[in-house]
């Protein structure tokens with residue numbers, strides 16, 4: 001029986017001004033193991049505290065994504081055995097839902113011999129997620145600029161500049177993306193639209209050219225961060241003052257509540273920046289943890305055991321650690 005294991009990266013969407021358009025994959029991962037059921041019964045095993053309480057049947061996001069691959073490929077849908085574990089905290093703006101979707105799509109596609117190109121997986125993923133930014137980064141790795149018209153998605157992937165490190169401050173509370181989208185207005189002034197077009201275009205060019213000195217200016221946003229600030233105490237102060245504490249630029253990660261700062265890997269001010277982020281959240285009575293991450297250059301990596309392998313050793317080890 002075939003069995004595959006997908007290692008899927010986290011992602012940060014928007015990067016400030018690139019609302020629903022820009023994303024970067026991050027070195028924090030979800031693991032999804034998938035096989036066609038030999039006993040004809042659907043089964044989903046969820047490991048670790050993050051996935052506790054999520055649907056454990058065909059209504060799970062991973063399972064739904066897998067079903068779409070079989071349907072699109074015209075392959076009869078078998079029952080699936082799926083096991084999942086994630087280090088990506090849920091509903092914090094680090095792309096856990098994108099990782100579940102992309103992992104489900106990539107694993108199912110690999111199981112049936114990869115009939116669907118990744119460009120088509122991007123369209124299916126954008127449809128499920130509702131926007132192409134973090135699914136794009138999760139699928140292709142690196143930095144992705146993507147545009148989706150509700151049917152077709154086009155993207156360009158950039159290698160992240162060398163020397164770019166990512167500090168995230170992750171509050172302990174969850175903020176579902178859907179709720180954070182409801183805080184946004186239905187229309188914007190021409191001034192705000194022009195502001196964001198300028199910053200977002202400059203940001204993509206700066207990232208492509210390795211102009212890290214421009215990030216502070218280019219990451220400014222008027223389309224979503226100002227409206228979400230009320231949901232995330234401390235956010236406005238972090239955006240305004242992170243550069244004074246050594247950040248190249250700062251943004252709300254995705255829909256939040258995680259705050260992200262880009263840092264030059266050779267900076268001598270990393271500890272100062274980390275203290276500033278934690279202190280700012282603490283002043284608002286928000287417990288938070290920091291993580292130092294790197295841009296992840298790869299999308300889903302598929303590990304396929306040989307025909308005689310019964311289980312994937314790596315996933316067994318992860319599950320063993322989680323169960324212990």
Ligand SMILES: Nc1ncnc2c1ncn2[C@@H]1O[C@H](COP(=O)(O)OP(=O)(O)O)[C@@H](O)[C@H]1O
Nearest residue numbers: 061090091092093094095096097098100176177
């Ligand atoms: N492995 C998973 N299996 C099923 N659903 C998941 C999984 N990972 C994430 N989700 C769903 O995605 C939701 C979080 O998505 P969202 O609010 O967009 O935040 P983010 O993607 O930034 O973590 C979770 O509450 C859960 O419903």
Ligand SMILES: N[C@@H](CCOP(=O)(O)O)C(=O)O
Nearest residue numbers: 013020093094095177254255
């Ligand atoms: N462009 C979306 C991105 C949401 O990312 P997530 O990781 O928070 O799901 C938005 O800003 O709503």
